[in-house]
Amino acid sequence: MSATIIDGKLLAETIRQRVADEAKRLGITPGLTVVIVGEDPASQVYVRNKVKQTEAAGFHGSEHRLPESTSEANLLKLVQTLNNDPSVHGILVQLPLPDHIDPDLVIRTIDPAKDVDGFHPINAGKLAVGQDSLVPCTPQGCILLAKTVHPDLTGLNAVVLGRSNIVGKPVAQLLIQESATVTVAHSKTQDLSDVCARADLLVAAVGRAELVKRHWIKPGATVIDVGINRVADGLGKSRLVGDVAFNEAKEIAGAITPVPGGVGPMTIACLLANTLKAACWAEGKPAPTF
Numbered sequence: 001m002s003a004t005i006i007d008g009k010l011l012a013e014t015i016r017q018r019v020a021d022e023a024k025r026l027g028i029t030p031g032l033t034v035v036i037v038g039e040d041p042a043s044q045v046y047v048r049n050k051v052k053q054t055e056a057a058g059f060h061g062s063e064h065r066l067p068e069s070t071s072e073a074n075l076l077k078l079v080q081t082l083n084n085d086p087s088v089h090g091i092l093v094q095l096p097l098p099d100h101i102d103p104d105l106v107i108r109t110i111d112p113a114k115d116v117d118g119f120h121p122i123n124a125g126k127l128a129v130g131q132d133s134l135v136p137c138t139p140q141g142c143i144l145l146a147k148t149v150h151p152d153l154t155g156l157n158a159v160v161l162g163r164s165n166i167v168g169k170p171v172a173q174l175l176i177q178e179s180a181t182v183t184v185a186h187s188k189t190q191d192l193s194d195v196c197a198r199a200d201l202l203v204a205a206v207g208r209a210e211l212v213k214r215h216w217i218k219p220g221a222t223v224i225d226v227g228i229n230r231v232a233d234g235l236g237k238s239r240l241v242g243d244v245a246f247n248e249a250k251e252i253a254g255a256i257t258p259v260p261g262g263v264g265p266m267t268i269a270c271l272l273a274n275t276l277k278a279a280c281w282a283e284g285k286p287a288p289t290f
């Protein structure tokens with residue numbers, strides 16, 4: 001038996017279309033501003049895709065590219081200017097930042113109402129206590145993908161592999177909210193593969209290329225692969241692989257997300273959904289859910 005391949009690209013397209021339709025219906029043009037510091041080529045591609053899809057949804061997209069040498073003070077000043085600009089509903093400062101800039105300070109400077117990444121401690125706290133907030137995009141995407149297989153996640157044994165603030169922790173919070181039974185496993189977990197093999201739903205978010213092997217997966221389980229790792233293909237080029245050894249995993253899983261074409265496109269779709277939400281709040285309109 002070979003697993004169902006969950007089509008993240010298709011679901012992301014559907015969500016982006018719904019977001020665009022809702023914005024139009026509400027008569028709102030959401031504005032998303034992306035700030036990128038330095039010249040990391042992978043980041044550049046990602047930022048370009050984001051801006052393209054922002055505009056395709058009828059949103060107003062803008063981009064600030066600052067040199068690697070930009071001071072922390074200058075970046076903070078730009079963030080404050082964007083906080084005070086009513087045409088900007090969402091602000092995303094691309095991570096990672098150069099070493100001389102404190103990412104936590106930058107995140108704390110973003111107006112929580114414009115923090116479409118959902119990284120501000122105010123938004124992380126609201127998520128933890130179950131209040132309406134801007135929820136991190138990748139975790140939201142993971143839940144939407146899991147729900148294509150299990151419309152109701154109640155009572156499922158979910159294992160989240162990874163405990164980062166941007167993926168692992170918020171995914172775990174969302175799964176708790178969905179009434180799943182949640183285990184958070186990580187590099188220090190004992191018998192890591194056995195813990196994962198008990199999961200009906202396994203979310204892999206550790207950033208280690210193809211760490212999760214066939215025997216880590218319960219037969220029939222749903223596997224959501226958050227990893228986006230660039231590895232050499234041996235022919236002088238590189239290819240993207242997830243945190244899961246896809247070819248062997250698909251022989252045992254019930255359903256699995258591919259890389260590329262799984263979680264990645266959903267991250268951008270959820271970013272647009274968050275930007276619409278922020279714009280609705282700013283304009284005093286009820287925010288749609290997706």
Ligand SMILES: Nc1nc(=O)c2c([nH]1)NC[C@@H]1CN(c3ccc(C(=O)N[C@@H](CCC(=O)O)C(=O)O)cc3)C=[N+]21
Nearest residue numbers: 046092093094095096117228260261262264265267268
């Ligand atoms: N403040 C901040 N917020 C982020 O959300 C954020 C960030 N910084 N820094 C970088 C990471 C990375 N990230 C991706 C999102 C989508 C794809 C994506 O759409 N990938 C496609 C195409 C991949 C390709 O072919 O290059 C896919 O997986 O199918 C990839 C990577 C968001 N990040």
